[in-house]
Amino acid sequence: xxxxxxxxxxxxxxxxxxxxxxxxxxxxxxxxxxxxxxxxxxxxxxxxxxxxxxxxxxxxxxxxxxxxxxxxxxxxxxxxxxxxxxxxxxxxxxxxxxxxxxxxxxxxxxxxxxxxxxxxxxxxxxxxxxxxxxxxxxxxxxxxxxxxxxxxxxxxxxxxxxxxxxxxxxxxxxxxxxxxxxxxxxxxxxxxxxxxxxxxxxxxxxxxxxxxxxxxxxxxxxxxxxxxxxxxxxxxxxxxxxxxxxxxxxxxxxxxxxxxxxxxxxx
Amino acid sequence: xxxxxxxxxxxxxxxxxxxxxxxxxxxxxxxxxxxxxxxxxxxxxxxxxxxxxxxxxxxxxxxxxxxxxxxxxxxxxxxxxxxxxxxxxxxxxxxxxxxxxxxxxxxxxxxxxxxxxxxxxxxxxxxxxxxxxxxxxxxxxxxxxxxxxxxxxxxxxxxxxxxxxxxxxxxxxxxxxxxxxxxxxxxxxxxxxxxxxxxxxxxxxxxxxxxxxxxxxxxxxxxxxxxxxxxxxxxxxxxxxxxxxxxxxxxxxxxxxxxxxxxxxxx
DNA sequence: CACTATTTGTCCGTATGTATG
DNA sequence: TCATACATACGGACAAATAGT
Numbered sequence: 001x002x003x004x005x006x007x008x009x010x011x012x013x014x015x016x017x018x019x020x021x022x023x024x025x026x027x028x029x030x031x032x033x034x035x036x037x038x039x040x041x042x043x044x045x046x047x048x049x050x051x052x053x054x055x056x057x058x059x060x061x062x063x064x065x066x067x068x069x070x071x072x073x074x075x076x077x078x079x080x081x082x083x084x085x086x087x088x089x090x091x092x093x094x095x096x097x098x099x100x101x102x103x104x105x106x107x108x109x110x111x112x113x114x115x116x117x118x119x120x121x122x123x124x125x126x127x128x129x130x131x132x133x134x135x136x137x138x139x140x141x142x143x144x145x146x147x148x149x150x151x152x153x154x155x156x157x158x159x160x161x162x163x164x165x166x167x168x169x170x171x172x173x174x175x176x177x178x179x180x181x182x183x184x185x186x187x188x189x190x191x192x193x194x195x196x197x198x199x200x201x202x203x204x205x206x207x208x209x210x211x212x213x214x215x216x217x218x219x220x221x222x223x224x225x226x227x228x229x230x231x232x233x234x235x236x237x238x239x240x241x242x243x244x245x246x247x248x249x250x251x252x253x254x255x256x257x258x259x260x261x262x263x264x265x266x267x
Numbered sequence: 268x269x270x271x272x273x274x275x276x277x278x279x280x281x282x283x284x285x286x287x288x289x290x291x292x293x294x295x296x297x298x299x300x301x302x303x304x305x306x307x308x309x310x311x312x313x314x315x316x317x318x319x320x321x322x323x324x325x326x327x328x329x330x331x332x333x334x335x336x337x338x339x340x341x342x343x344x345x346x347x348x349x350x351x352x353x354x355x356x357x358x359x360x361x362x363x364x365x366x367x368x369x370x371x372x373x374x375x376x377x378x379x380x381x382x383x384x385x386x387x388x389x390x391x392x393x394x395x396x397x398x399x400x401x402x403x404x405x406x407x408x409x410x411x412x413x414x415x416x417x418x419x420x421x422x423x424x425x426x427x428x429x430x431x432x433x434x435x436x437x438x439x440x441x442x443x444x445x446x447x448x449x450x451x452x453x454x455x456x457x458x459x460x461x462x463x464x465x466x467x468x469x470x471x472x473x474x475x476x477x478x479x480x481x482x483x484x485x486x487x488x489x490x491x492x493x494x495x496x497x498x499x500x501x502x503x504x505x506x507x508x509x510x511x512x513x514x515x516x517x518x519x520x521x522x523x524x525x526x527x528x529x530x531x532x533x534x
Numbered sequence: 535c536a537c538t539a540t541t542t543g544t545c546c547g548t549a550t551g552t553a554t555g
Numbered sequence: 556t557c558a559t560a561c562a563t564a565c566g567g568a569c570a571a572a573t574a575g576t
Contacts, residue, residue, distance in 0.1 A: 013280065013551060013563090017475050024461045028480070030497075032386040047464055047474075050553045119299045190507040192459035192477040194291045197314055207314075208284050210459040210477050213295070213502075235480075240457040280551090280563060306541055317565045322543090338542040339573025 015056035018047050020208060022057060026066055026077055027236050037067065037075040106144075109168040110137040110202060114156050121153045124217045125225025133228075134159035136167050139202045147237035149199045149211075153228040172227060182221040189215045190240065193232065203234055210235060282323035285314050287475060289324060293333055293344055294503050304334065304342040373411075376435040377404040377469060381423050388420045391484045392492025400495075401426035403434050406469045414504035416466045416478075420495040439494060449488040456482045457507065460499065470501055477502060 025031045037043065043054045058075060061067045068078045117125070117133045127133075133153045140148040152172055154162070158179050166175055176183060193213040200207045211232045218227040292298045304310065307325070311318045325342060328334045335345045384392070384400045394400075400420045407415040419439055421429070425446050433442055443450060460480040467474045478499045485494040 015551085017284070021461055021463055021475065025463065028458070028460055029387045034386070052552065052554095056551095119301075120296045184512075186511045188509045188511060190457060190479070190509075191295070191502040192479045193295055193502070194288055194477045196288055196292070208288065208475060210461045212457070212459045235458040235460070242455045242457075244453040244455060282563085308541085319566085320564060323563095325542095336542065337573075338571065339540070341541060341573090 013053075014049050015053050015060075016206070017208070018043075018049060018053060018057040019060050020206060021047070022061060023064075023066065024210060026061075031077050033077050035077045037077070039074065105140050105142045105147075107150075107168055108139045108141065108146075109164060110139060112136050112164055112167065117153065117155075121228045124215075125153070125155070125228055127155065127225065132156045134162060136162075136172075138167065142237070145237065146203045147234050149202050149232040151230040154226065158226055172229075176218070176226060181226050183226070184219055184221040184223075186216055186218040188217075191215075195232075199232055203232070205234060212238065212240065280320075281316050282320050282327075283473065284475070285310075285316060285321060285324035286327050287473060288314070289328060290333065291477060293328075298344050300344050300346065302344045304344070306341065372407050372409045372414075374417075374435055375406045375408065376431055377406060379403050379431055379434065384420065384422075388495045391482075392420070392422070392495055394422065394492065399423045401429060403429075403439075405434065409504070412504065413470045414501050416469050416499040418497040421493065425493055439496075443485070443493060448493050450493070451486055451488040451490075453483055453485040455484075458482075462499075466499055470499070472501060479505065479507065 022031075022037075031037070038046065040051050040054050040058070044051045047054065058067065058069060062069055065078065067075050069075045113135050114132050115135055117127050117131050121127075121133065122129065122131060132155075134156050136150075136152050136154075138150045138152070139146050140150060154172070154176075158176070158181060161179065162175050173183075191213040193211055195203065195205050195207055195209040195211050197207050199211070200209065203211070205211075212235055214229070214231040214233070216227075216229040216231070217225060218229070220226050289298075289304075298304070304325075305313070307318050307321050310321045314321065325334065325336065329336055332346050333344065334342050336342045380402050381399055382402055384394050384398050388394070388400060389396065389398060399422075401423050403417075403419050403421075405417045405419075406413050407417060421439070421443075425443070425448060428446065429442050440450075458480045460478055462470065462472050462474055462476040462478050464474050466478070467476065470478070472478075479502055481496075481498040481500065483494075483496040483498070484492060485496070487493050
């Protein structure tokens with residue numbers, strides 16, 4: 001569990017910010033295992049805080065086993081990212097590939113309601129004002145470890161027969177097919193954002209942690225918007241990987257993404 | 268300028284975290300212009316802080332013109348994202364498309380050195396231990412507004428004739444071509460991370476802000492690693508957009524990214 | 535036109551975290 | 556590591572402004 005994380009986020013002072021930054025650098029591989037950290041004094045100067053604050057952050061990192069501190073020797077990075085067999089997503093399909101067999105993803109439905117479409121959603125889906133949509137918030141887990149927080153909006157006439165158990169068990173993609181929607185094309189935008197308290201709790205991360213943000217808008221053959229997805233992914237458990245192969249001769253700077261065959265089926 | 272930002276990051280307590288979270292939700296469009304924020308008391312409860320702390324965060328947001336507060340009425344979101352004509356990147360090429368003509372990107376060289384390859388770099392490029400590489404850190408700006416922080420590693424035998432002025436002016440892609448490298452394929456991984464003090468200063472954001480993180484490894488025709496790029500992008504000034512078109516008939520859940528012709532040439 | 539509920543604005547004393555030496 | 560001085564966060568109380576009844 002994220003007991004330590006919870007306790008730290010409850011404190012939530014400067015020490016936790018430094019802790020988050022250092023942990024981010026370690027789990028990202030920027031500070032690989034074996035690397036020696038600068039002295040506490042240098043760290044204090046670099047982060048603009050005092051040694052005591054640096055010390056508190058290092059205390060937590062040491063308690064989590066990420067670093068090893070030895071008097072006189074210095075502080076070295078021991079364990080890298082927990083490397084919880086991160087899920088890699090195929091770029092084109094955005095269906096996560098389960099890197100290891102036997103690992104399954106399940107979904108947990110957090111909320112479920114029919115509401116008038118919020119402005120950003122109705123704009124993206126090109127809906128008229130006041131159109132009602134089904135809003136579902138789900139968390140997807142792999143081996144009972146959450147890795148994605150999904151907020152979907154679907155026009156209510158399409159989502160009429162999406163029951164709660166449907167949403168908990170079936171990918172929305174399949175549900176749209178079942179509803180007779182002819183999915184045609186989609187637009188995606190990838191960004192980064194911070195974990196707000198509610199998603200932080202759902203994803204079991206600290207408030208203020210970095211998350212991958214993906215917004216996808218799906219249209220049917222008639223050009224009608226049928227789904228709006230706002231997804232947040234834990235960077236330590238989810239990756240967006242792609243391979244680029246050069247197309248054409250020298251001078252033609254164009255790349256072709258390699259399409260990986262889809263095996264999993266999740267969002 | 269980022270004067271206010273600098274002052275806040277100097278304070279750096281809970282108030283700044285709440286400020287960052289709220290600002291993130293506003294600039295992301297999650298809280299669109301015209302939306303009314305919950306009362307300060309509710310916000311305090313939601314973020315697990317006291318009302319005074321919420322107040323401090325709202326003070327800064329109001330000072331920046333993002334929200335408008337009226338006693339008795341409430342707090343409404345006024346200005347959305349600065350919408351500084353965000354740069355959209357073509358997915359396949361990762362060359363940013365300049366949305367408006369006349370906008371040009373320039374690069375500023377922050378550091379430049381020949382060093383033994385760090386472990387993550389030598390691993391990714393499949394270099395032998397101790398191989399020396401050229402490390403260059405650059406910031407790319409559009410209309411003198413920084414949007415990306417680029418750290419590149421290139422084996423020194425390739426980078427021999429990359430001068431400082433070359434690096435400041437020419438995209439590394441072109442420099443590789445000039446060096447006779449036959450670029451063949453590349454792997455990319457997209458994630459999210461937090462702004463450390465050094466990149467925060469370079470990108471003119473607050474420490475702890477969310478950044479898009481992109482790691483690219485380029486190989487030549489012989490399978491040799493020729494470039495390692497670690498890029499950090501400001502989410503408010505850079506987007507990763509893609510269009511997905513469905514390939515095949517119903518039931519074939521495969522997508523094809525649309526390749527947009529490249530116009531710009533930057534990293 | 536009052537009356538009420540809610541919200542922002544302002545002040546206080548206290549507690550805790552942080553900086554400094 | 557400890558002790559002291561300072562900055563920040565907290566919780567409460569109260570006033571002023573707004574909107575609806």
